[in-house]
Amino acid sequence: MCEKxxxxxxxxxxxxxxxxxxxFILISHDYLHFILKAKIQTLxxxxxxxxxxxxxxASGGKIFATSEKKADFHTTLTKCKEAGGSIATPRNxxxxxxxxxxxxxxxxxxxxxxxxxxxxxRFQFLGSTQLSxxxxxLNEPSGKGEEExxxxxxxxxxxxxxxxxxxxxxxxx
Numbered sequence: 001m002c003e004k005x006x007x008x009x010x011x012x013x014x015x016x017x018x019x020x021x022x023x024f025i026l027i028s029h030d031y032l033h034f035i036l037k038a039k040i041q042t043l044x045x046x047x048x049x050x051x052x053x054x055x056x057x058a059s060g061g062k063i064f065a066t067s068e069k070k071a072d073f074h075t076t077l078t079k080c081k082e083a084g085g086s087i088a089t090p091r092n093x094x095x096x097x098x099x100x101x102x103x104x105x106x107x108x109x110x111x112x113x114x115x116x117x118x119x120x121x122r123f124q125f126l127g128s129t130q131l132s133x134x135x136x137x138l139n140e141p142s143g144k145g146e147e148e149x150x151x152x153x154x155x156x157x158x159x160x161x162x163x164x165x166x167x168x169x170x171x172x173x
Contacts, residue, residue: 066168085172
């Protein structure tokens with residue numbers, strides 16, 4: 001059996017312990033905030049360099065990044081996950097433009113985090129969530145079950161495509 005700590009039986013001691021603990025939490029929070037702020041300031045020059053090299057941009061609370069490398073869809077998923085992110089998935093025009101920034105900069109197409117459902121020519125976000133935003137190219141999707149992935153063209157519109165082509169890796173964080 002565990003023994004009760006005798007001094008906690010008295011309410012004044014208990015209040016004092018709670019007060020001290022609350023101060024500790026506040027101090028710990030302030031200290032963590034200070035450390036985090038210092039880390040961000042340390043990273044800021046690196047982020048600025050990545051932005052300058054056209055390898056990073058932000059939109060809608062997300063950071064989008066590329067390594068300038070190309071890969072098929074499944075390798076893109078793996079590479080983004082290894083980096084701590086996921087494949088770029090535009091959920092509004094601003095995020096679409098953030099991804100388009102890389103597509104235009106490197107003059108190549110990029111896969112998006114969308115896949116065809118079991119119903120041909122119907123697409124969804126990778127988490128099986130219904131699309132709330134689309135930007136299909138004229139007469140797309142057109143693969144009718146043969147093209148399960150989605151790529152972004154250099155004009156920002158989308159096309160359904162087979163998943164085995166090499167496209168620019170763009171991840172979101």
